[in-house]
Amino acid sequence: MSTDTSTAPPVDHAIQELDTVTIRFAGDSGDGMQLTGTQFTNTSAVLGNDISTLPDFPAEIRAPAGSLPGVSGFQLNFSSRDVRTPGDEPDVLVAMNPAALKVNLSDLVDGGMIIVNTDAFTPNNLRKASYDTNPLEDGSLAGYRVFQVPVTSLTGRALDEHGLGKKQVDRSKNFFALGLMYWLFDRPLDQTLGWIHEKFGKTPEVAQGNEAALRAGYNYGDTVELFHTHYRVRKAELAPGKYRKITGNEATAIGFVAAAELAGRPLFYGSYPITPASEILHELSRHKNFGVKSFQAEDEIAAVCAAIGASFTGHIGLTGTSGPGVALKSEAIGLAVATELPLIIVNVQRGGPSTGLPTKTEQADLLQSVFGRNGECPVAVVAPATPGECFTMAIEAVRIAVNYMTPVFYLSDGYLANGAEPWRLPELSELPPISVTFATDAEKYRPFGRNPETLARPWAIPGTPGLEHRIGGIEKQDISGNVSYDPANHEHMVRLRAEKIERIANGLPPTEIFGDPAGKVLVVGWGSTYGSITSAVERLRSQGKSVSSVHLRHLSPLPGDLGEILSRFERVLVPEMNLGQLALLIRARYLADAVPFSKVQGRPFKISEIVGRVDQMLEGLQ
Amino acid sequence: MSDPNISPLPDELPCEAVKLTKKDFTSDQEVRWCPGCGDYAILAGVQRVLPELGIPREKLVFVSGIGCSSRFPYYMNTYGFHSIHGRAPAIATGVKVSNPDLTVFVVTGDGDGLSIGGNHFMHALRRNVDLKIILFNNRIYGLTKGQYSPTSVLGQKNKSAPMGVIDYPIDPVTLALASEATFVARSVDNDPKHLARMIERMAKHRGAAFLEVYQNCNIFNDQAFDDFKDKDVRGDRMIDIEHGKPLVFGKDRSKGIRLNGLAPEVVEIGEGSPWEEKHLLVHDETLPDSTHATLLSRMHYPDMPVAIGVFRRVERPTYESMLTDQISAARARSGPGDLARLIDSGDTWVVDANGGSQVNLS
Incomplete structure (x- = not known):
């Protein structure tokens, strides 16, 4: 949590302004953490923050309650600045039970805030989470700011007032936690209230229970002397438009x-x-x-x-x-x-x-x-x-x-x-138009004739009179499309099909380079690593380092200008969530010394990981 | 089950007058099946029937998988798709759903349709996609040269079972009935008239139609069906089941099939016999429940005569018609698709040039 300014209107609680916060909600897979995170995200987005999220849940729908494999998490980065990743390390961890604390604690930033549901810290749950002693009591959380909130019993009390049974408590306690976080980060309740009533319109007691829990959580933050400060993250300066x-x-x-x-x-x-x-x-x-x-x-x-x-x-x-x-x-x-x-x-x-x-x-x-x-x-x-x-x-x-x-x-x-x-x-x-033309001219139609520019064959669809033809998986004679086992024709067709794919590159715009067009290190990525790579390169460049990046949207064929771009940099680093697959393609295609940087942990790269690896590469160049 | 409260035969397809001949449906490709193969008879049957249906050539699509039978589309002067092993029903489903106006045939074999493609076979039938699936059953893999298939008889010796087949075979008609096909029939490659009648009837059915054809592979499984379908013996060993008629067979029509409990049994009818026609099972294609049809499908020589003809014909809404109805209903409810509205849905907010924002909650 980085601090911009500290303005503290001396009412009941101080308000502190932050520019970026990363929260992780964690609980049992039945605790509704994905929903809680999504609601917080929606509210923050609509409030005008830039956001990026990382839901992280187990494959099992409901793993055994309270167990380590059953922990479901939702990480959200919301900011008054431009953010491209869900955040390297959470500033705030909401842990609904001991297992959630255990699984997520190591990711939390030093000195980070932990909000725990103390009601779930029973001997039984502690055992399921393999805790020998209660971490809330044994001093092991000394490096963090821990807020102990009996979420379950407080939710129970709030629902009691509305005459709602115990059964609803378990289903609503995540809304209590959400309400508390809304207070802590100064967010309005309207968006979630609207959602609750739309979603549970047909089961009014569920809607009522969730609303009561949400409000109780918010009011708890507001009235209890547990938190001395709450936080505000202002709108991000997004480009004008509708979002x-x-x-x-x-x-x-x-x-x-x-x-x-x-x-x-x-x-x-x-x-x-x-x-x-x-x-x-x-x-x-x-x-x-x-x-x-x-x-x-x-x-x-x-x-x-x-x-x-x-x-x-x-x-x-x-x-x-x-x-x-x-x-x-x-x-x-x-x-x-x-x-x-x-x-x-x-x-x-x-x-x-x-x-x-x-x-x-x-x-x-x-x-x-x-x-x-x-x-x-x-x-x-x-x-x-x-x-x-x-x-x-x-x-x-x-x-x-x-x-x-x-x-x-x-x-x-x-x-x-x-x-x-x-x-x-x-x-x-x-939006770009897409032009589709079906063949209709029986005189000119050849099933495997070709567009001279794209090498595409004509698209003739059933129902078109005079264009009856047969296609199939057996090799075809060029132009006529008849079955052909002719050796020379086969090689011709193999090469045609390859050339057709290569020609797609002719229609692509020049590759965008983030940073200078030449320099020491070029980071090449593709797919979802964009956020981490671009943020890392931005950070490195702000430190005056000679680093640029290229993010490929086309991987086959590769863009026609890529080889030349690679040649303008001393080193090429390819971060991928695999063991170097794009790096392999680049090395094979361009004889360029692309260095793979791999992470295969089921999680995206952190910005700091890429910064660290590029720094290491830069040091090697000195 | 034999209560003959029976509906008349259908004539579902309104036929336009398009004067085509067998030649119009014959492509310029040389037919490359082995001389003497039963496939020729089926090709001839289809090419003979199609002109009768009055469907324009461009509205016909033949889709096949892999195997000898699957070369069929190349020989038809219609739209055709020779695809990959076992997958023809799935490809044909995509064709039919995309353009319900087309008449779509699937040509398959016992290996293609029941082994590698067994899953698609079952699901295309149960969905009642309006496909006409013709299965050439020769009880052997021909194109790969003589391995046993899911319909090869137990104990048969062949390339991949030199000591005899130890897989129990499956009956394609029984399987089609169990898969909820709405039209199920069987014919033979050496009775062109019967075959043509079956092809015509399946073509006129609206819904998933299945036709099994006992087809001789004279190279790898010659005379596999001759015990009962040979011209000299068929009268006594096969029964042509006809809608609304008692199950009578035999060269001199002296035998019939009655139900003994849940089992069909052969009885002599006429003079000197306690059984008369009125005691016999009467065939009804239109029974909603397929038990009767299944009993007939499971009559196998030598215990029973083998049944050919239409086992089942029921009407149900087709998959593609229900999908089309859902699209119409969705349009009636929400209006035709509006891309701008689709993009601009959910909770939105506007950021103005000064960084201010305005929220629209949906």
């Missing part, structure tokens, strides 16, 4: 709806439930009035195959999944490459291999996307960098797919998918 809070999965879903509208073709979404991509299926299922056809398939393979069938029939064929699902879809993606049909595959990456870490983030499916199929099977690969950018990159993915008649991978990850930020609403006129 909403958006998560990556939300932006992905509405981005594809927008792309289909721009293309003037209906969207078909084939998907099979999988963490952390399912929200895209939920969201798209709600937009049938756009003509979106969402199809929950019997398995991952059917999901992609139905999307391919839809694409053959002139829809925008989209399938969404996570890494294990991509593994199952691989053969069908090869079919779309061979038949040269547009197809978009959303991969919301998670920790692997195999089932791996379903709810944690990772970027280890890059090589799977670029290479993971039989045969020479090139596809386009794009990756959004922020939750809001998931919207624009969805449009870009569809543009490439239909312009080049090719499958396109869209690589999101768990961190982008669930993380949120304020998103400035684009004007419709700012």
